[in-house]
């Protein structure tokens with residue numbers, strides 16, 4: 486599908502299956518979230534530009550590659566997006582963080598924004614929007630609308646699971662934002678849950694109901 490990368494690495498698929506299992510403990514779910522966040526981050530940074538710099542090894546001067554441009558911004562959507570953050574920061578420890586507080590109204594399924602704090606120079610950086618579940622797509626679209634209002638132009642979106650409906654909505658509203666996901670599931674139900682899915686990612690990660 487255009488603009489959508491399904492990360493079919495065996496480790497990601499294996500860990501996703503463990504997360505879908507309803508008997509997985511909160512501790513286990515959180516740990517897996519962390520690990521999958523790291524693996525997805527590895528995939529979505531695969532095409533970052535490199536530049537050569539001059540360094541000195543213990544033996545000689547040489548030229549070697551580093552990632553070009555300013556540090557990345559990770560933009561987790563509260564609260565479930567936080568679950569990927571530690572894993573992603575393990576790979577990119579110098580990333581800046583933009584926190585986006587948006588929740589989904591349980592009745593209307595509309596996105597309600599309550600918090601946004603992001604680096605001032607967000608326009609100069611690649612911004613990775615993080616939310617494990619791309620369900621209706623309303624939250625993702627609202628988050629990206631807000632980040633673009635603040636100047637972001639180079640955005641990527643990463644989730645663990647996506648519903649076809651969410652992908653269509655996000656690609657329709659923001660066709661310039663590529664999506665990385667471990668799976669496109671079957672459908673959304675009328676309450677906005679992804680099927681077969683894994684339930685409420687935030688509740689499973691934080692041990693709430």
Ligand code: URA
Pocket residue numbers: 565618620677678679680682683684685686687
């Ligand atoms: N958010 C979740 O946590 N789970 C879903 O199935 C849909 C949205």
